Amino acid sequence: MSHHGNTGYDEWLDAIAEGDAYFLECGNGHGSLPPRRICPECGATDLEETPLPETGTIETYTMVHVPAPSFAEDAPYTTAVVDFGPVRLTGVTDDDVEVGTEVSAKIGESETTGDRLLRFERR
Numbered sequence: 001m002s003h004h005g006n007t008g009y010d011e012w013l014d015a016i017a018e019g020d021a022y023f024l025e026c027g028n029g030h031g032s033l034p035p036r037r038i039c040p041e042c043g044a045t046d047l048e049e050t051p052l053p054e055t056g057t058i059e060t061y062t063m064v065h066v067p068a069p070s071f072a073e074d075a076p077y078t079t080a081v082v083d084f085g086p087v088r089l090t091g092v093t094d095d096d097v098e099v100g101t102e103v104s105a106k107i108g109e110s111e112t113t114g115d116r117l118l119r120f121e122r123r
Contacts, residue, residue, distance in 0.1 A: 008035040013116050017107040021052035023087040031086025055123055056084035058101045061093065073112040082120055091118030 012034040015021055023031045026044035038045050061080040064071070071077070080093040082103055089105060097103070101122060108119030 013107055013118070016052075016105050016118070017116075021105050022049045023052050023084070024048070025050040025086060029086065033087060033089070050086075052087070052105060053084050055102045055104050056082040056089065056120075058093070058097050058099055058103060058120070059083045059088065060099065061097055063095070071110060071112050074110055080120055089118060089120075091120050093120040094122065097122070 012022075023033055024036055024039075024047040025031050026039035026042060026047055028039070028042050028044065030039050030041040030044075031050070032040050032047070036047070039047065059081045061078055063076055063078050065076045067075040067077070074092075076095075078093050078095050078097065079090060080097060080103075082089050082091070082093075082105075084105075091105070092108060093103060097120075103120035103122055106119045106121050108117050109115070110117055
């Protein structure tokens with residue numbers, strides 16, 4: 001895997017789009033996500049890029065009927081928190097998911113703004 005250095009969120013989305021999803025891990029095994037520079041749990045600054053597991057499981061989800069204006073065209077949509085082991089990701093997902101559904105991280109697009117966003121799809 002290429003080393004992305006101190007990447008920001010956009011580069012992280014690029015990596016997911018290319019099938020190279022990763023998270024940041026300190027020497028104590030704590031996981032965090034770009035664009036962090038230090039471990040939020042222990043303050044370590046030596047973060048390694050570690051491949052994200054291919055699948056995670058939905059921990060909780062919420063159907064959004066009244067979105068922020070930047071997502072007006074996307075409603076209703078479902079956001080989910082997905083457990084990928086050392087890290088949890090939040091993104092949008094299909095409406096027919098339930099807690100425990102196995103999903104993988106992909107890149108979607110907001111119908112409102114055209115911006116890229118994190119999307120979870122069933123395996």
